[in-house]
Every structure is written in structure tokens, then in C-alpha cells.
Amino acid sequence: MWTMDDDEHDHDHDDAVRPPSPFRTAAMVSVVLVAVAAIAGAMLHRETLDTWMRGESDFLGKRRWEPPHPVDRAVLRRIDLDRVHARLWPRWTMALSRSNRVADDPTVRLAFRELRTEAGKDANLAALLDELDRRTRQGVGENAERVLFLTWAWSDYLDRAGFAWRIDASIRRHQDGAIVYATTYRGLADVAVRVGERDYRARLFRRADRTNVVELYLGQASTADEGAIVVLDRVRDLAMEDIWPMLDAANDDGLDPLARAYASEIRREAAAAIPAREMNALRATARARAAMEKARQAVRTRYRECESGFTIGQLPWSGLDERWRRRIRAMGRAAVPEDVCPKVTPDEAEALAAGSESMVRTPDVHRALAALVAWLARSVVAHEARHVADDDAVGIAEPLDCDGCPDWMDATSRAEMSAFLASFATSGLGYTSLYVACHETRSTRGPHATAMSIVAGRLGAHTCTRGPAPRRLYDRASDLERTLLGRSDPVVLPRSFPPRVWLE
Numbered sequence: 001m002w003t004m005d006d007d008e009h010d011h012d013h014d015d016a017v018r019p020p021s022p023f024r025t026a027a028m029v030s031v032v033l034v035a036v037a038a039i040a041g042a043m044l045h046r047e048t049l050d051t052w053m054r055g056e057s058d059f060l061g062k063r064r065w066e067p068p069h070p071v072d073r074a075v076l077r078r079i080d081l082d083r084v085h086a087r088l089w090p091r092w093t094m095a096l097s098r099s100n101r102v103a104d105d106p107t108v109r110l111a112f113r114e115l116r117t118e119a120g121k122d123a124n125l126a127a128l129l130d131e132l133d134r135r136t137r138q139g140v141g142e143n144a145e146r147v148l149f150l151t152w153a154w155s156d157y158l159d160r161a162g163f164a165w166r167i168d169a170s171i172r173r174h175q176d177g178a179i180v181y182a183t184t185y186r187g188l189a190d191v192a193v194r195v196g197e198r199d200y201r202a203r204l205f206r207r208a209d210r211t212n213v214v215e216l217y218l219g220q221a222s223t224a225d226e227g228a229i230v231v232l233d234r235v236r237d238l239a240m241e242d243i244w245p246m247l248d249a250a251n252d253d254g255l256d257p258l259a260r261a262y263a264s265e266i267r268r269e270a271a272a273a274i275p276a277r278e279m280n281a282l283r284a285t286a287r288a289r290a291a292m293e294k295a296r297q298a299v300r301t302r303y304r305e306c307e308s309g310f311t312i313g314q315l316p317w318s319g320l321d322e323r324w325r326r327r328i329r330a331m332g333r334a335a336v337p338e339d340v341c342p343k344v345t346p347d348e349a350e351a352l353a354a355g356s357e358s359m360v361r362t363p364d365v366h367r368a369l370a371a372l373v374a375w376l377a378r379s380v381v382a383h384e385a386r387h388v389a390d391d392d393a394v395g396i397a398e399p400l401d402c403d404g405c406p407d408w409m410d411a412t413s414r415a416e417m418s419a420f421l422a423s424f425a426t427s428g429l430g431y432t433s434l435y436v437a438c439h440e441t442r443s444t445r446g447p448h449a450t451a452m453s454i455v456a457g458r459l460g461a462h463t464c465t466r467g468p469a470p471r472r473l474y475d476r477a478s479d480l481e482r483t484l485l486g487r488s489d490p491v492v493l494p495r496s497f498p499p500r501v502w503l504e
Contacts, residue, residue: 062225065153069123071161079121081158082208085165085184088115090209093182096136128154141178144171151182164190166205166229168220183215184208188232189498193381195389195422196489201227202381202388206503218380218440222387222419223396230380232373236503237314239372242439243270243432245290247282254290258438261467265431272428273375278368285362288355292319295348302341310343312352317369317504319356329353370500377501379423379433382491386422389489390415402484409450416451418485424455424477426491431469438464455480 092111099105112133120126132150135143151169158165164187172179185205192199207215218238220229245251246263247270255263271279296312303311310331320328332349335342344352359365387396394400399411400418409417423433438456441449442464456463458480459470470476481488 063149063152063156065149065156067124067157068127071124071157072122073161075122076158076161076163079125080118081163081165082186084115084119085167085186085208086210088118089167089182089184090211091115093180094211096140097179097181124157125154128157136180139177140171140180141173144178147171147180164188164203164205165208181211181213182209183211183213185231188501191381191494191496193228193385193494194490194492195385196487198389198392200224200385200388200392202230202385203227204230204232204377204381204498204501206501207231207233218436219384219387222384222391224388224392228381228384228388230377230384232377232501232503235377235380236369236373238436238439239369239376240289240315240317241293243376244282244369244372245286245293247279248284248286248290251287251290254294257466258435258442258464262431262435262469265469266435269428269430269432270372270375273378274368274371278364278371281362281364281368282372285358285365288358291351292355295344295351298348299344302343306341308341308343315352317366318359320352321356325353325356366504367500370502373503374498374501376432376436378493378497379426379429379436381493381497382426382429383419383423383433385491386419386489387415390418400485403486404484405454409454410447412447413450413454416447417454418481420451420455421477421481421485422489422491425474425481425488427474430473430477434459434463434469434473 088111092108092115095105095108095111099108112129116126116129116133120129128150132147135147135150140147148169148171151167155166155168166185166187167182168185169180169182172181184207186208187203187205189204191202191204193202194200215231215234218231218234220231222228242259243266246255246259246266249264249267252260252263270282274282292315296315299308299310299312302308328344328349331344332346335345335349390396390400396415397411399409400414402409402414402417405414405417420433420437423437424430426433437448437452441452452464459473459476460468462468463470478488
């Protein structure tokens, strides 16, 4: 409380009217201006102010969660974190999504109790779960921002304690309310990537849950706080479905025009990075893999378009097991030639079964795929590391200065353009990165597609359609960085980057 002494109080009554002191007037004006600026700033950054008031961020908007209890790593080590993230978290969120917001649904209560019993051995995880339970009981839609924050806090707490697990939550609203989805991840590697003169964190994760929530992106959060996050499951899918079939030149005639335009350059980059023995295993199985993928896509297309009643999901690296090989061949033999919508044709059945047998017979093919995925992940890390560096420099929400960008190009599109160019300029990864960028954006809209339309227009009219692949790509991408963004900082991946990653 402010107080005033007696002398000052008596002195204020000496004169009924007194001209204001110029110094006091200046001070009052300064206070008013500061107050106006503060109010304006608060109005402009209301979300930041709200999160600060809730204790979810510092005053600059950086997210934070302070554990209410001391961190006890010994207790955390006694928790079966694999079971928590692979089974218990998904079981609870799936029960929530099926309960139609019935707060006391017995399936939800049982799933939460099992999760709370195991993870709640740690007092801080228990505190997070108890609030999550309370908030979801009140309503996911009404507490969406807090639910998302609490799942982020879970990941941040485990990371700071030295445990490489992550939860990524999202809220889907519908006419009857809202549903929370949560995908869980286990960390496989944590490395420092140099961008220009600074090192930034990059983490490789694999999915821990087995839910049917599909990954949309190869990378996720790429902020200076969290570092680059790469989801290796999506990288593996891309490697198996698209890159692997391109590694044998004998397959080139069967590739689509875009893949055919980049295949030779991708083979050259891959051969320079992947050990010869493993590269040979990939080449030896590339034709079989291409035939398997072609058959799988044909089966899936008929399932969608004419309701054949049979489809095939993601093929494992080794293809179909022996039981499924027998079954698929039997289905092929049973196919009627006159049937316009067969479950599987004889040729498709043989491609799937014989290709699977080829995978099993070829030595080192699993080890080779692990090397292919690790190498392909490097291009994604280069892209995401540039995002981290941009966030560190200007903030993820601020538009990068771009000399030559259209006025309508927003901050996210400019950030994607910066990350694309950085990966295209990275020696040994440029052509693969460019092909992946074209492949991932050619049938989409949004910031990624906008960025690629600008970049492809500078590299060549048909860069992302039928080719050819641009000549001198590394140098041209660096030149474009300097022309458009005023800098070209080399992205250097560390020697500690894993040579192989095992997902199956």
C-alpha cells in the first residue's frame, strides 16, 4: 500500500490553486503514453496475455509449465513409459472419442484409471492427468486450448527430465461437440544441426501408438524452443512407396514423369550416402518393390471407386507373410475374367506374393531400408532446421523479408519457401529434397504448395511436373536464397546423425 507522511499531506493544502510543475506534467504525459502503449500492446497480443495470465507462457509468449512437485527421475524410470504411450494414452483418448461426451462412461473411466495408475506414480504426471480428466469431463470443446496445452506440457516435462517421449494432440469439432485425438511418439535420436554459425536441435521420432490417425507431414514443430521434429514413420512410407522403386534404372520407364525426371539424380545422391552393400540390396529389390506398389495401388483404387470389398494397407518392408501370400494367390486364381471390379487380379496377386518372397530371400534388405530411411530423413531435417533458425531470428509468426515475393505471400508461405530452398541447397540432398517437395505438394493447396509454385517458377517451368531436373541445383538454390531472402546459410548435419533407423 502507498502511504503519505504528514508533512507532505499538510503542504498539499498550502494553496488552493497551484500551476502544475512542468516536470510533473512531463512525467504524467510519459505515464499516460506508456499506459496507452501497454494497453495497445495487450490488445494486439491478447492471446499472449491470456496464456501468461493462465500460467501457460512467459510474458513474451514462450510456452512454459512449471512442475508443481520436485522432479524425481528415479520414479520416472520405474514407469513403463512404453506401455503408457503405446497403449494406455491411445486407449483413453479412443474411449473419449467413442463416448459421445458422456462424462462417466465406464469405458472412459476404466481407461483413465489404468493410465493414471501407471503414469501417476510420478506426482507431476499425475497432476497433468488429473487436470486433463477434469477438463475433458467438463467438455473438450469448452476446454480445447487448455487440453492442448496440458498435452504439450506432458511432452515438455518428460523431455526436460531426459525421457524421449512426445504426445501431439489435436481437437476436431463437430456438430455434437469436440473430440480430442492424440498421437504418441518415441524419440530415436537427438542431434545438433548447424545452420550458418549456430547449432539447433533436431529430434527423430517414431509413432508409438497404433491408432489409424494418419500423419500429414514429414516434419512437425520447428520452433527455436522445441527444435526440429521429424516423424520417421512418414519418411519410411515415402521411402518404401516412392524412393525405393526409383533406385533401379531398369524401372525408369514405368515411373510417372516427375519421378522419371529425378530418378538418376536421386540414385546418385543415395549411392554417395548409403554403403555399397546396402545400396546393392535396394537395387536388387527395387523392381519387385515397384511391382508390389503398383499392384497395391490398383487394389486400393478399385476398393474406393467400385467397392471391390478388399483393400491392402501399408505393406511391411518384407511384404506379405506366408499365410497372406497363399491367400492372395488363391484370390487371384478365383478371379473371374469378366468381373470388372475384382478384389485382386491374377497378375496383381502374383506381383504381391512373388515380390514378398524376393524381399525375404535378399540378404541385408531390412538393414538397407533402415539406411534408406535415415538418409531420406536428412533432407527433412535440413528443411526443418531452417524453420528453427528462422524462428530464432524473426519469430515463426513474422513474415520473412523477401525481395521479389508477391505482396500476398503470407508469413507461413515465406517460411516454407525459406526451408525448401535451404534443403535444395544442401549438398548431397538437393535433388531428393526437391523431388519430395514437388511430390508432396503437387496435388495440394496451402502454404507449402504456394511456396513451391514460387520456387519452381524460378528453377524451371516444368520443375514439379515432368522435369527436367534443374542443372546446378545446389548453386542455383543458394543464389535464390541470397536473391530473395538476402542470405544463404549452409545447413550442416552432424557426423552423429544415425546411419540407420529401425522402425519395424
